[in-house]
Amino acid sequence: MTKTLRPKTALVHGGTMRSQFGETSEALFLTSGYVYETMEAAVKRFTNEEPGFIYSRFANPTIRMFEERMTLLEGAGDARATATGMAAVTAALLCCLKSGDHVLSSQALFGSCRFVIEELLPRYGITSTLVDGRDLKAWKAAIRPNTKIVFLESPSNPTLEIIDVRAVADIAHSVGALLMVDNVFATPILQRPLELGADIVVYSATKHIDGQGRCLGGVILSSKEWIADNLHNFMRQTGPSISPFNAWVMLKSLETLDLRVREHSRNAEAVANFLETHPKIARVLYPTLASHPQHKLAMSQMNMGGGIVAFDVAGGQAGTFRFANALKVIKISNNLGDSKSLITHPATTTHQRLTEEQRAEVGINAGTVRLSVGLEDVQDLIEDLNAALIHA
Ligand SMILES: Cc1ncc(COP(=O)(O)O)c(C=O)c1O
CATH class of the missing domain: 3.90.1150.10 (Aspartate Aminotransferase, domain 1)
Known part of the structure; x- marks a missing residue:
């Protein structure tokens, strides 16, 4: 499937991988592991000499279909799906931050996001500052040379504050920081943060992506390089992965x-x-x-x-x-x-x-x-x- 599909077509067909049975509806691969023909084949899989799945903590065909459909929809380079929206926010931050770094964020955030930035990160030597996201002067005054991530939610939960994503992206980029947007309220249908200058987009798929209140899930989207250099190994080693069943529900929900x-x-x-x-x-x-x-x-x-x-x-x-x-x-x-x-x-x-x-x-x-x-x-x-x- 090419990347030129228009969004509504990508939502229906994007990322589909058909099995040898030619099923119309995408298959649910409810499997933790994968079998290899020989021991030598297993070695080649682990050394990346041969492509293929190894273990569903790192990758699974159903999860991959969901990630690829989201990537096409968002216009991103790649995506990783997580167990919840909070797993997405936490993994996206922890995978690229270290002690001594600073995070700058808007104060109007979903309560758990605010906990992670205000209370959890400082325990590991990552300082944070929260500002009134509507005030561009406050963003400019609070940015520091060691700011690595700028985080915002627009519209915010619950009072629908709007932040100028383009202007905050410019402020972040002025010190080499990346802008991460929690786009849950707008959804990828109504707002496209990457086109507004953001570098990373996170979702609670639990919300409109599922849309029927059944499953928890999250998604992190960014460039291919950022995912490969920061997120891929973090997810593989720490395991905030989504279940294939939940990814299948999300994948099918994207169609509507x-x-x-x-x-x-x-x-x-x-x-x-x-x-x-x-x-x-x-x-x-x-x-x-x-x-x-x-x-x-x-x-x-x-x-x-x-x-x-x-x-x-x-x-x-x-x-x-x-x-x-x-x-x-x-x-x-x-x-x-x-x-x-x-x-x-x-x-x-x-x-x-x-x-x-x-x-x-x-x-x-x-x-x-x-x-x-x-x-x-x-x-x-x-x-x-x-x-x-x-x-x-
Ligand atoms: C804006 C926002 N971000 C993140 C989350 C967290 O998502 P989840 O409940 O899937 O962990 C929520 C949901 O409650 C939310 O509303």
Whole structure:
């Protein structure tokens, strides 16, 4: 398969390796190991004299199909799939950092990413600084000669802050650092960080890539050289690999990713428009709304707004809990990117580790909720929200 496939075709056919049975649907190779005809063949496999699979901790045909399809979709040089999105973030950082290095990151991050950068890396002598990602002066002031990785999430979880990826890539490159983007909220369909200057892209495939809340997974994408020189051996020796079964689910889900993400976005925009007119809603954050503080920047980087809406319910935490408890179609869950609409209260769940002051810095208030808009009929979602808001 050539690299000239358009994205929607690559999502359906990219990376397919057919077995001798000529199956239409990609095969699930649920195997840990591989057999060799002879002992000599095993030696040649281990010394790279002959191509082939050795052990599924390093490579497996189903996982490879998923990685190659993602590589084509993202326009990257290569990819590695991991057990979870957090395994992707942690492996991508640890594989190329060492004691004495510095990481510069935006402060509006998913809670576990913030833990890895703020608490875990410093235990190993890798210092970090977190800045307000919207403030380019703050990025410039905090970059150091020993900064090796600049990390950001845009739109951010949960308050949909937008970061100027091109400008931050230039700041990173000015000291020879690489820009790593967590592109979970935008998905590869709506935002292409490598084209905006990023060097490494990471995903929680658990979210829109699976899209039906079944499997955990992650993906790291970059140039062929960066993967070969940094990630390949790290993954092989430390083993944060995805299971072939989960990779197969992700691979098959990619076939409908474009359709699903666009429908999630259309539904989310309709929900955001409805919420903006509701008297019990104090604030709505959604990238395509003209009221979003970085609406213009968002639209210069993204094709559509994505499936997540953040909003503040009047009446603080108590009013918000009464509202969420009254929802019937929309379910309470901290996952996102599912075909089912899911709502969560970040201050008491995904971002409860932060202090109240840190939460305020990234715009998480007592009444803030994050709604992952699903694939239901949007009128049912709007009616559900409208009925539940009576209780706020
Ligand atoms: C922005 C972002 N990054 C990373 C992760 C971690 O992904 P996972 O739950 O697959 O480890 C999540 C999910 O919770 C997320 O929302």
